[in-house]
Amino acid sequence: MTPEELIGLAQEARQRAYAPYSHFAVGAALLARSGKVYSGCNVENVSYGLSICAERAAVFKAVSEGEREFEALAVVTSCGGSPCGACRQVLAEFGSDVTVYVADAEGRYRTFTVEELLPEAFMPEDLPR
Ligand code: THU
Numbered sequence: 001m002t003p004e005e006l007i008g009l010a011q012e013a014r015q016r017a018y019a020p021y022s023h024f025a026v027g028a029a030l031l032a033r034s035g036k037v038y039s040g041c042n043v044e045n046v047s048y049g050l051s052i053c054a055e056r057a058a059v060f061k062a063v064s065e066g067e068r069e070f071e072a073l074a075v076v077t078s079c080g081g082s083p084c085g086a087c088r089q090v091l092a093e094f095g096s097d098v099t100v101y102v103a104d105a106e107g108r109y110r111t112f113t114v115e116e117l118l119p120e121a122f123m124p125e126d127l128p129r
Contacts, residue, residue, distance in 0.1 A: 018043045
């Protein structure tokens with residue numbers, strides 16, 4: 001799958017964003033190593049703190065379907081803003097080598113790895129057993 005195809009799926013997911021409070025729609029598409037793609041959008045709540053970002057919605061959907069290994073994530077916003085810190089940490093849990101395409105509404109994008117977005121992340125191996 002090309003970056004443009006994955007970004008296109010994130011753009012579609014963005015149309016489904018539920019963002020009546022911020023009016024900031026975000027879409028994500030997460031490509032698992034299995035080849036399947038899991039989409040996500042932000043889902044806000046009147047109790048604002050309960051809202052979830054598009055990226056985490058996609059990761060939680062995928063993991064709850066049995067996926068643990070990922071190749072790439074595309075995220076689309078109006079302005080091409082990059083994932084929040086909470087989403088970076090959740091992505092890091094499943095691999096710092098995952099590629100992240102950060103796109104704007106016109107499809108222009110920048111490419112990062114999770115490692116670049118969250119250097120020196122607190123990782124599962126940092127927990128004493
Ligand atoms: N949002 C995301 O979905 N992903 C991010 O990485 C940044 C922020 C959402 C959360 C909230 O619904 C809206 O954008 C404004 O912060």
